[in-house]
Amino acid sequence: MHLKLETHGTIAHLIFDRKDSSANIFDRDVLAELDQQLDGIPKCSKLTALIISSNKPNIFIAGADLKILSTATGEELENLISLGQSVFSKLESLHITTIAAIHGACVGGGLELALACDYRVVSEAQCSRIGLPETQLGILPAWGGSTRLPALIGLSKALPLILSGKIMKPKLALRKGIVDGICPQQHLISYASSFANRQMRQLPVHMLEHNPLTVSLIRKQAQDSLYKKTRGLYPALNRAVDVVCTGVRVSKQESFDNEREAIIELSQAPKQPN
Amino acid sequence: MLYIYQCTRTAFTKMGGAMDHLNAADIGKSAVSSLLTNAAIDPALIDEVIMGCVCQPADSANIARVIALRSGIPESVTAATVHRNCASGMEAITTAYERMHADHGQLFVVGGCESMSNTPVLYRKSAVQKFAKLARARSPLAKLTAALQFRPKDFNPLIGLRLGLTDPFTGINMGQTAEILAREYEISRVEQDAFAVNSHNKALNYQQSLNQEISPVYTRGKAIDSDDGIRADSSVEKLANLKPVFEKNTGSVTAGNSSQITDGAAVLLVGSIRMKELGLEPVGRLRGYAYAGCDPSRMGLGPLFAMQKLFKETGFSLAQADIIEINEAFAAQALACIKLSDSEVLAKKAGLDSKLGEIPLDKLNRRGGAIALGHPVGATGARLVLTALDQLRESQQQHALTTLCIGGGQGAALWIERLT
Numbered sequence: 001m002h003l004k005l006e007t008h009g010t011i012a013h014l015i016f017d018r019k020d021s022s023a024n025i026f027d028r029d030v031l032a033e034l035d036q037q038l039d040g041i042p043k044c045s046k047l048t049a050l051i052i053s054s055n056k057p058n059i060f061i062a063g064a065d066l067k068i069l070s071t072a073t074g075e076e077l078e079n080l081i082s083l084g085q086s087v088f089s090k091l092e093s094l095h096i097t098t099i100a101a102i103h104g105a106c107v108g109g110g111l112e113l114a115l116a117c118d119y120r121v122v123s124e125a126q127c128s129r130i131g132l133p134e135t136q137l138g139i140l141p142a143w144g145g146s147t148r149l150p151a152l153i154g155l156s157k158a159l160p161l162i163l164s165g166k167i168m169k170p171k172l173a174l175r176k177g178i179v180d181g182i183c184p185q186q187h188l189i190s191y192a193s194s195f196a197n198r199q200m201r202q203l204p205v206h207m208l209e210h211n212p213l214t215v216s217l218i219r220k221q222a223q224d225s226l227y228k229k230t231r232g233l234y235p236a237l238n239r240a241v242d243v244v245c246t247g248v249r250v251s252k253q254e255s256f257d258n259e260r261e262a263i264i265e266l267s268q269a270p271k272q273p274n
Numbered sequence: 275m276l277y278i279y280q281c282t283r284t285a286f287t288k289m290g291g292a293m294d295h296l297n298a299a300d301i302g303k304s305a306v307s308s309l310l311t312n313a314a315i316d317p318a319l320i321d322e323v324i325m326g327c328v329c330q331p332a333d334s335a336n337i338a339r340v341i342a343l344r345s346g347i348p349e350s351v352t353a354a355t356v357h358r359n360c361a362s363g364m365e366a367i368t369t370a371y372e373r374m375h376a377d378h379g380q381l382f383v384v385g386g387c388e389s390m391s392n393t394p395v396l397y398r399k400s401a402v403q404k405f406a407k408l409a410r411a412r413s414p415l416a417k418l419t420a421a422l423q424f425r426p427k428d429f430n431p432l433i434g435l436r437l438g439l440t441d442p443f444t445g446i447n448m449g450q451t452a453e454i455l456a457r458e459y460e461i462s463r464v465e466q467d468a469f470a471v472n473s474h475n476k477a478l479n480y481q482q483s484l485n486q487e488i489s490p491v492y493t494r495g496k497a498i499d500s501d502d503g504i505r506a507d508s509s510v511e512k513l514a515n516l517k518p519v520f521e522k523n524t525g526s527v528t529a530g531n532s533s534q535i536t537d538g539a540a541v542l543l544v545g546s547i548r549m550k551e552l553g554l555e556p557v558g559r560l561r562g563y564a565y566a567g568c569d570p571s572r573m574g575l576g577p578l579f580a581m582q583k584l585f586k587e588t589g590f591s592l593a594q595a596d597i598i599e600i601n602e603a604f605a606a607q608a609l610a611c612i613k614l615s616d617s618e619v620l621a622k623k624a625g626l627d628s629k630l631g632e633i634p635l636d637k638l639n640r641r642g643g644a645i646a647l648g649h650p651v652g653a654t655g656a657r658l659v660l661t662a663l664d665q666l667r668e669s670q671q672q673h674a675l676t677t678l679c680i681g682g683g684q685g686a687a688l689w690i691e692r693l694t
């Protein structure tokens with residue numbers, strides 16, 4: 001049991017608290033358990049919102065279990081990535097408003113989970129950090145991060161964040177539009193609850209950025225500047241440009257498939273952590 | 275011992291209000307002139323003028339000297355400006371005490387003045403450098419090139435008042451320090467709003483007494499002779515509609531339950547007992563004082579630390595005080611002091627040795643506090659001593675404790691005794 005589901009009135013509260021560990025990370029067990037918990041929610045008709053938070057002092061969710069990622073064989077990896085994608089999609093398609101209440105590190109898979117929620121609020125504490133550092137490890141965000149981040153904040157802002165793997169402080173994440181609000185840690189859950197009455201989020205259209213012409217311009221520019229920096233030596237970065245830029249023009253499912261294909265290819269190549 | 279012979283203050287008026295066109299020196303001058311008129315002494319007998327001022331105006335460096343000369347005090351009398359943030363007015367009083375005990379004078383004009391309406395708005399360094407370049411450019415082409423260097427953000431000014439109310443060490447605003455206290459010691463919005471309404475109501479009830487503290491400022495054919503921040507229509511329901519200022523999403527500190535930003539001055543004539551020879555009659559004396567340091571991000575607890583030190587050094591206790599004046603910088607901060615003072619657990623959590631005792635609400639800020647009257651930072655310390663003395667006179671009681679929190683993490687506490 002790594003998850004706890006509590007219900008307060010019409011608001012469900014899902015708390016990550018990995019057993020016998022100081023950090024919350026995603027492995028097969030946790031994903032399966034999350035899947036199971038999410039299955040139970042539609043049956044409860046009085047619920048209007050779901051808040052996701054962590055019980056660890058300094059960590060929201062630190063991402064996927066890297067040991068498994070680096071040792072898994074092709075098929076195992078494919079299953080793990082597919083499982084993650086389907087669980088996060090299930091979360092995204094819940095009929096109620098979902099809110100990630102983030103205190104502590106929310107990186108990699110942690111942020112991908114948060115991105116699948118409608119709203120994200122974050123505590124102003126020193127330990128709160130937000131980012132997708134996957135490309136720094138020679139892979140790319142493949143649980144929907146490469147698809148959902150650009151859909152939320154636009155390609156021109158999302159691509160540099162994914163390519164640099166920048167870990168942001170709450171204020172910067174707020175400016176970038178990744179989180180919806182900042183508050184002191186003590187008020188985090190009550191502030192998250194104040195989002196419960198909002199409608200589920202309608203994602204912006206980003207017509208100016210996501211039309212074929214702008215996308216190809218952004219892709220070209222990113223590729224050129226990457227080549228200048230890396231001389232084409234870091235395949236993860238090039239694949240990320242490819243997946244992210246293609247992702248904004250195709251359906252979500254197609255983009256997820258691209259993510260999956262890319263991460264499998266990158267993990268099987270000889271390791272080149274940047 | 276330092277004896278207090280005379281005291282008076284100007285009305286406290288809201289920023290941008292009745293005294294908007296007067297700078298801190300004008301307001302201070304008006305107060306000192308009134309003080310000298312009331313005292314009816316030869317200004318040449320004064321040994322020094324000591325004034326507190328937090329946002330010292332750029333055109334009145336050493337504002338105490340400017341005030342002294344413009345009030346008709348002779349050139350030979352020295353003047354010094356002191357600064358201890360919100361306690362600058364108290365710092366002026368205790369500096370006089372120290373001067374006197376070092377045999378540097380017997381009679382002092384002390385106090386504080388502030389014009390928060392006139393705190394400067396500043397150019398950024400980037401703009402200043404570009405102005406310098408422009409000034410150095412000689413040929414028309416060089417001038418044009420220099421002028422083209424300017425960018426819109428160069429003209430985005432720095433607000434002096436905001437900078438002044440932010441602690442540079444922790445980088446947080448005074449209001450945020452109050453938010454921290456409200457969170458840590460669970461002081462609710464309703465409690466804060468009720469405290470604020472109470473402050474207005476008290477000031478309203480005692481408006482006549484407050485007016486007796488005031489000497490009018492004559493300007494533009496009018497006399498400004500009463501505080502203008504007091505609201506007769508304040509209610510908890512109305513205050514509940516205000517949005518938090520410092521933590522917009524989840525905060526509880528609003529403009530309504532914080533001290534007002536105000537212009538004003540308060541001054542006292544103090545000196546040794548020998549000054550009775552001049553025909554002056556002392557109204558009170560300073561029995562002891564203490565300044566203490568604390569966490570800058572919880573500066574609102576400063577009064578507790580200062581009181582603890584004062585009680586330890588002088589042997590006085592909270593129970594002996596007939597009148598207690600705690601500056602209401604923020605309702606959350608004042609309430610935190612009241613709450614912690616009477617709770618052993620919370621006092622220890624805050625870092626005090628033990629609890630200090632109950633602060634009875636009927637003795638506290640009887641004429642209202644800075645939430646109703648305003649907090650012209652440099653002058654408030656002196657106002658607290660002045661109002662405490664006047665309350666002692668009115669109620670024929672003996673002892674008053676005046677204390678305030680100081681931005682940057684300090685507290686000040688002065689013990690005042692009435693003389694009959």
